[in-house]
Amino acid sequence: MTAGTAQQRPSSTPTPLREARHSAVTRGPAGKGAANLALLAVGLAFVVPMVWVVAAAFNATAGLSVSWPRPWTFDNFRAVLNVETTYRPVLNGLVLCGGGTVLTMIGAVLAAYPLSRYRSRWNRPFLLTILFATGLPITAIMVPVYGLFVQIDLIDTVPGTVLFMATSALPISIWLTKNFMDGVPIELEEAAWTDGASPMQALRYIILPLMWPGMSVVAIYTFIGLWGNFFVPFVLLLSNDRLPASVSIFTFFGQYGEIVYGQLAAYSLLYSLPALVLYLFLARRLGGAFAFGGAVKG
Amino acid sequence: MTTAQLQRRRAVVRGLPLAPAVVLLTVFLAGPILYCLYSAFTDMALTGSSGASFVGLDNFRKAFTSSDFGRALGYTLFFTITSAIIGQNLLGMLLALLMRAGGAVVRTAVSAVVIGAWVLPEVVTGYLWLAFLGDGGPLNQILGVLHLPGQDWLYSQPILAVSLANVWRGTAFSMLVYSAALSEVPREIEEAATMDGAGTLRRLVSVTIPMVRRTIATNLMLITLQTLSVFGLIWTMTRGGPSGASTTLPLYAYQQAFQLSQLGYGTALALLLLALGGVFSLVYLRVLRLEEATR
Numbered sequence: 001m002t003a004g005t006a007q008q009r010p011s012s013t014p015t016p017l018r019e020a021r022h023s024a025v026t027r028g029p030a031g032k033g034a035a036n037l038a039l040l041a042v043g044l045a046f047v048v049p050m051v052w053v054v055a056a057a058f059n060a061t062a063g064l065s066v067s068w069p070r071p072w073t074f075d076n077f078r079a080v081l082n083v084e085t086t087y088r089p090v091l092n093g094l095v096l097c098g099g100g101t102v103l104t105m106i107g108a109v110l111a112a113y114p115l116s117r118y119r120s121r122w123n124r125p126f127l128l129t130i131l132f133a134t135g136l137p138i139t140a141i142m143v144p145v146y147g148l149f150v151q152i153d154l155i156d157t158v159p160g161t162v163l164f165m166a167t168s169a170l171p172i173s174i175w176l177t178k179n180f181m182d183g184v185p186i187e188l189e190e191a192a193w194t195d196g197a198s199p200m201q202a203l204r205y206i207i208l209p210l211m212w213p214g215m216s217v218v219a220i221y222t223f224i225g226l227w228g229n230f231f232v233p234f235v236l237l238l239s240n241d242r243l244p245a246s247v248s249i250f251t252f253f254g255q256y257g258e259i260v261y262g263q264l265a266a267y268s269l270l271y272s273l274p275a276l277v278l279y280l281f282l283a284r285r286l287g288g289a290f291a292f293g294g295a296v297k298g
Numbered sequence: 299m300t301t302a303q304l305q306r307r308r309a310v311v312r313g314l315p316l317a318p319a320v321v322l323l324t325v326f327l328a329g330p331i332l333y334c335l336y337s338a339f340t341d342m343a344l345t346g347s348s349g350a351s352f353v354g355l356d357n358f359r360k361a362f363t364s365s366d367f368g369r370a371l372g373y374t375l376f377f378t379i380t381s382a383i384i385g386q387n388l389l390g391m392l393l394a395l396l397m398r399a400g401g402a403v404v405r406t407a408v409s410a411v412v413i414g415a416w417v418l419p420e421v422v423t424g425y426l427w428l429a430f431l432g433d434g435g436p437l438n439q440i441l442g443v444l445h446l447p448g449q450d451w452l453y454s455q456p457i458l459a460v461s462l463a464n465v466w467r468g469t470a471f472s473m474l475v476y477s478a479a480l481s482e483v484p485r486e487i488e489e490a491a492t493m494d495g496a497g498t499l500r501r502l503v504s505v506t507i508p509m510v511r512r513t514i515a516t517n518l519m520l521i522t523l524q525t526l527s528v529f530g531l532i533w534t535m536t537r538g539g540p541s542g543a544s545t546t547l548p549l550y551a552y553q554q555a556f557q558l559s560q561l562g563y564g565t566a567l568a569l570l571l572l573a574l575g576g577v578f579s580l581v582y583l584r585v586l587r588l589e590e591a592t593r
Binding site: 031047050051120168261268283 | 309312313314315316317318319320322323325326327329330331333334337389392393396397399400401404405407408411412413414415417418419420421422425426427429430434435436439440466498519520523526527529530547548551552555556561564565568571572575576579583
């Protein structure tokens, strides 16, 4: 329902789909053919590196080279699909990244509201700081963070790691959310204010429903970013049974001594799956309209 | 209550929703950075924990006179310029333009593939490219079929190899950003240019690109900052090797701090990396502000 409302809202941004259909009318078939060919060439170049992982995952004797699995086998998946190797790390990852995403979104929506709605001389310095923090190499501060976590007894705890992961994703999320929120006309809220709604009520009942496509883009972006994050949990979590999938892919090697490529490929596919599924799910709900770019116009 | 007090109170109430974010950012980001700032001026080490003493600018002097640092800085700039500013940016723009002209089916298929590469976790991308560029890997197989000489790319061209992998991984971001920006360019203006006799290239350079230049500035900055701090991808593919030939600043700082236990020196390097990001940020903001003034 909310998604429906959001898509109906008058938008200055036509979806790429609609736009291109229009262009097909205005441009000649020759130009379209050339564009299609060029696109296919780039697409092919992007697909080729992926072929190995799929082929190797179903190949019992996979190595670095691509050889079509003969016969196709699920042995690699069977070998990695157990609590120790896959289920627990994936579950840990879901808890860490899910928790981190929820916290980030709450923090980002709340912070974006005053930044988007009120003029203040603090807005610009704050946004500059946020922008700078988006480029912060997290590797640079992991040593002091490790020390801090030991001091306040958060080391090797899931809540502590969730807090830090949420913090690391906050700057870019605030930045994107603020830009999306700028796109919601303030007139709608002013009407609500006149009717006696508080700013927080306006945020909850008017802005958020309208921002749903944008918010889900920020949420996917946050989750996928955290899901792929290896360094943070690697430093902050010590117990093997708390490690998420991004880290256990590294311990994979230690357990077997040498690299079993087929199993590594199978595991890579399984580990990538949640990010891919989440993306597809939301991309479909957004109707292919990648509102994402609209948010980074600056 | 005076007007000033009322205004201050109103400002506090309005700013209140910022509190959760500000608390998290202060405790877990600003705090560690300040600590970084302090420890960069000490000879702190992982071992012998108590004996950190103030050494002033020694760590920075060491960095600026060390050939390792110079090399790491060079690789960082090469990696960032090649893979982000040139690779991701231009390819992303090209894809966005082509998609506007291409058919729906092709567009859907190609964007799915490109976005797929973006969605894959960093470590998985690392292994993918490790296999793709490896000695007996697919690239050399393809080159063999074409009767071209193959080589162990990760060994002979490590920094180029990781740059390519980063282009593959990051182009979707620029593509999405530019697709959205281009969809906001009014078609009528381009059509008017066509009426006036402008060719495809002329229309692109004189009409379309200038209309999205603010987006170009923002996108360039975001991908530059992202690329400056890439760690996992390079670490998975080469561990910074062979013999340092793909050690960018994040890897160099990590090696000094965690592997060689030189916390003081490592954090000084991290600080220099932060400064580099700051320089890029300032350039970017400068560009944005100019745009605002001329709009």
